[in-house]
Amino acid sequence: EPEVTQTPSHQVTQMGQEVILRCVPISNHLYFYWYRQILGQKVEFLVSFYNNEISEKSEIFDDQFSVERPDGSNFTLKIRSTKLEDSAMYFCASRLTGGRTGELFFGEGSRLTVL
Amino acid sequence: GDSVTQMEGPVTLSEEAFLTINCTYTATGYPSLFWYVQYPGEGLQLLLKATKADDKGSNKGFEATYRKETTSFHLEKGSVQVSDSAVYFCALDSSYKLIFGSGTRLLVRP
Numbered sequence: 001e002p003e004v005t006q007t008p009s010h011q012v013t014q015m016g017q018e019v020i021l022r023c024v025p026i027s028n029h030l031y032f033y034w035y036r037q038i039l040g041q042k043v044e045f046l047v048s049f050y051n052n053e054i055s056e057k058s059e060i061f062d063d064q065f066s067v068e069r070p071d072g073s074n075f076t077l078k079i080r081s082t083k084l085e086d087s088a089m090y091f092c093a094s095r096l097t098g099g100r101t102g103e104l105f106f107g108e109g110s111r112l113t114v115l
Numbered sequence: 116g117d118s119v120t121q122m123e124g125p126v127t128l129s130e131e132a133f134l135t136i137n138c139t140y141t142a143t144g145y146p147s148l149f150w151y152v153q154y155p156g157e158g159l160q161l162l163l164k165a166t167k168a169d170d171k172g173s174n175k176g177f178e179a180t181y182r183k184e185t186t187s188f189h190l191e192k193g194s195v196q197v198s199d200s201a202v203y204f205c206a207l208d209s210s211y212k213l214i215f216g217s218g219t220r221l222l223v224r225p
Contacts, residue, residue: 004158033212042217043159043204056212091158104213106151108158 002026006092006107013082014115021077021110023092032075033093033104034067036060043091049075082114117142117209121216124202128195129224136190136219138179138205147208148172148181148188153218154201162190162203195223 005024013019025032034046048055049067066078075094079086089109095102122137140148150162150172163172168183177192188205200223205216 031211035215043215045212045214048212056210093159103149103161103164105161106159 002105004092004094004105004107006090006110008110009108010111010113012113012115015084016081019079019082019086019112021079021090021092021112023075023077023107024073025075025092025094026096026105027073029094029096029105031055031095031097031102032067032069033095034077035091035093035106036088037091037109038088046077046090079112082112084114087112087114117146117207117214119205119207119214119216121203121205121219124218124220125222126219127222127224130197131194132223134190134192134195134199134221136203136205136221138188138190138216140186140188140205140207142186142207142209145183148179149206149208149213150177150179150188150190151204151206151215152201153204159204195221197223197225199223 007022032049035043037043045058047057047061064080068076089111091109092107093104095104118141120139147166149164151159152162153159163174165172165181168181171180179188179190202218202220204218206213
């Protein structure tokens with residue numbers, strides 16, 4: 001069964017360092033997302049991406065964040081200068097269609113720990 | 116803006132007990148509604164969904180009915196198992212993205 005894969009599963013970094021989280025969405029999907037979940041809290045929308053550009057972003061997704069689809073398969077989230085409060089589980093998701101009934105398929109997440 | 120409110124957990128039940136996890140929503144229009152489940156150490160998996168009023172989503176013995184009049188989408192299961200222990204998230208589709216509730220942890224004891 002096709003799945004969304006994320007790497008790394010866990011990354012520890014020092015405050016101020018750049019981090020890149022990688023995702024390989026399901027191959028024929030067209031819409032891509034990043035969400036984050038701070039430990040024990042709700043799953044929060046960060047950004048959606050379609051047709052090689054950001055469709056929507058939340059207030060969390062400030063200038064320190066960027067996304068890219070550098071080739072036909074990868075979808076990356078970059079945090080330019082990490083802060084302690086960026087520590088969270090980051091989930092990538094993809095869906096085939098943008099319609100209201102399309103299921104989002106999630107990866108298993110990348111846990112980011114900022115020290 | 117659109118939002119989802121879930122009952123706080125944890126919910127602790129004995130095996131074979133009846134489960135209800137409440138979920139209400141606020142939205143413009145008529146969004147699709149979802150329940151996702153997160154097992155320990157894993158990502159989010161779609162459990163069930165409903166796309167219009169009075170639709171009932173069901174999967175693995177879980178059910179939820181889209182109630183427009185009460186803006187609710189409560190999750191139910193008649194007889195829970197230890198393997199159902201997980202965090203359950205209610206979500207709605209808003210402008211081509213999902214908005215999640217805060218999640219409800221379910222613990223099922225043997």
